[in-house]
Amino acid sequence: MARRGFFAELNYQAQQAEKRQRQQAAAVNRAQAAAQREAERALRASQRAFAAASRASAADQKAAEKAAREAHLEARAAEVASMNADLQQTYSDIDGLLASTLEVDDYVDLESLKVTAVEHPPFEPGAFGTPVSAPAAPVYPPEPVYSEPAPPKGLSAAFGGKRKHEEAVTAARSAYETEHAAWRETCAQQHAAHTAEVERRGKLEQKRQQKLAEAQAEYQEECRQREADAEERNKQLTQLINDLAFDVESAIQEYVGVVLSNSVYPDTFPVSCEHRFDLASRELTLTVTVPEPAAVPTVKEYRYIKAKDEIVPMTLPAKEQKQRYANAVWQVAIRTLHEIFEADRAGKVRSIALTVGAGRVSPATGQPEDVPLVIAAADRDTFASFDLAKVEPQATLIHLGAAVSKSPFDLTPADTSAGVRRRAQ
Secondary structure, eight states, X not given: OBOOOHHHHHHHHHHHHHHHHHHHHHHOOHHHHHHXXXXXXXXXXXXXXXXXXXXXXXXXXXXXXXXXXXXXXXXXXXXXXXHHHHHHHHHXXXXXXXXXXXTSOOOOOGGGGSOSSOOOOOXXXXXXXXXXXXOOOOOOOOOOXXXXXXXXXXXXXXXXXXXXXXXXXXXXXXXHHHHHHHHHHHHHHHHHHHHHXXXXXXXXXXXXXXXXXXXXXXXXXXXXXXXXXXXXXXXXXXXXXXXHHTTOHHHHHHHHHHHHXXXXXXXXXXXXXXXXXXXXXXXXXXXXXXXXXXXXXXXXXXXXXXXXXXXEEEEOOHHHHHHHHHHHXXXXXXXXXXXXXXXXXXXXXXXXXXXXXXXXXXXXXXXXXXXXXXXXXXXXXXXXXXXXXXXXXXXXXXXXXXXXXXXXXXXXXOOOTTOSSSXXX
């Protein structure tokens, strides 16, 4: 059995989320949205009421507390309504497995999978995109100015003033020279520090530019690789389209994988497929795996118990659980046959041998095993004559002569003793 091929996997990854969102958007009903809005409104009212209660005076305390309790009850009731709306949506999704696929055309145009324009993310240099700033110019202290002492005048000049003036001038010059030397040293130190900082930042800038160039080169290589990948993908798609036209077995196998990858099931009922195509007989063998019964929700509804302030689930009756699960299995079988035949416009597949089953741990051996619940065979012409919008899936399977489980919910294997190629008359 083959799993998804290259293009099937690519298509699965690209289309899965989009199709799921489309199905969910189409399925969400107004009641669910209204219930959600009501839950939010009631919650806000409860919060306001409790806030008011904390601020109220003693005289108003009881009234505020009563309002808070009422708001809390409203919030819980709205929460229950929202949970029940979600639950009903889940059951609607499971009950409508066949109907949901009848609303769309399952044909896959392989040309549409080609990349017409490669989208590249913007280049993000990060820290390397910011140049290293130059250091601020040094601010040198003002140069000292020599100020000579004033010469003596009058009698002071005659009585030793001249000698004292000379001594004062000598002292002033000595102080100036000392101060000027200190100034020169300070300026030299500032200049040296500035030169070193310029050199340091210059090296950082060179390193930044080198890292930026490397990042740009890496980005360009990534862009080139994306372009090459897109070109190679388109080349392989062209080859697949040509091979499909010329009935190459592997191409038909790959196309079936693409179709199956387009089939998106609800998260609450995931389905996986394996397939093998035989060109000689033009028969497709399909094995479909559905969730085991324990994986399907069993809650009928949620109820709020005021006395305990709890929301509790009410269990669905066993009969309803069994009917829903069995009907889902029958729908998956018919849906799978429909999707393949509808998508195969060229009629490459003439018949389908289908097995729908669930995995479990064998109660006898304790080992994993697959339990077949439906084993059916259908040819294109016969199946094309059915109006699937009006059929009952189980009745259709019986009409096709399929072997079906008497109790899928109990994982009772389908009885193949009568064969599956004989159609009911």
